[in-house]
Amino acid sequence: MMTVKQVSELTGVSIRTLRYYDEIGLLPPASHTEGGYRLYDDTALERLQQILLFRELEFPLKDIVRIVSSPDFDRKQALEQQIELLELKRKRLDDLISFARRIKVIGVRAVDFTAFDTSKIDEYTQRAKEKWGNTKAYEEFSQKKRSDEENQQVMEDFMQLFAEFGKLKEGSPESDDAQAMVKKLQGFITEHFYTCTNEILSGLGKMYAADSEFRDNINSAGGKGTAEFAAKAIAVYCGEVKK
Structure with missing residues (x-):
């Protein structure tokens, strides 16, 4: 048997949340001490595992109560379904990360991933839509459908251009x-x-030289000074510097 404090320390679920789960009938303790303190056995901990998996999949608490309290609840089947959903969620997150990395290379700023939490994917998606969704460039970019292998090849070809700049x-x-x-x-x-207009190209050129990460990536392809050279050539091309 484990106390509510021990369960909280083991799982990372706060004592307040565990008490709330008990109050709504989601996770009743196995028993109580003589002093009235909650005690949890292995069966309760298994139920908590199921609850946490459903919460990770962002099921509302009222739905979780209904599911795990149903006499037809099949723990094994539920676990298989949760694994499938989690794999889909992981795939979506991998796609988002890949998408953000590609955007960073081509010069469209991405959301800061240091604050990214997988439990907030919907929030991230909404922010991304607000940030990019109304721009013509984003709409065009989002319609490009390629496999991971094709994306890899495109990015290699893209960086090869800067190797040519380096020469x-x-x-x-x-x-x-x-x-x-x-x-x-x-x-x-x-x-x-x-569609890379001269205006967009001009902005990219400035970013290639000013942003340290862009600069390092480009210089790694073409050698030291390539980013600055490419930026200057772009400025000339866009009419910002007279020949």
Whole structure:
């Protein structure tokens, strides 16, 4: 038998929450001490595991009470269904992470993942929609359907462009070769991500040079100074610097 405090320490569920689960009939203790304190046995802990899995899947408490209290409740079948749902949830999260990484490389800011919690996926999705959902670029990007292998190839090809920029960085960003590379970059982004107007391209160029993570990624592909060179070539191409 375990006390409510011990269960709380073991599971991370607060004592207040455990008491509330008892009050609503979701997790009654196995027994009580003479002093009236709740005690939980292995059966209660197994039930709590089921509850936590349902909560992780964001089932409302009223639905969990109905499910686990039903005489037809099949723990084994429920666990199989929970595993399937959790796998789907993991796949969705993996897709979101992959999506955010691709966006970061091409220059659209992503939500800060340090505050990301898998129990708040819906909240994240809403923020993402508010952040990007009304932009033409996002709509275009979200319609691109590719497999993981195809996405990997696209990103490798994208970084190869900066390797080509790196071969030119000892020359002038105003040179015909450098300007041809900028045009090639713009065309690649338009083909694989979204329509890259000169305005968008200009913003990307500034970000490539100013943001340390962008700069490091680009320089890792083309060598030190590639990001700055590409940014200057883009500025020329977009008419911000006269030839």
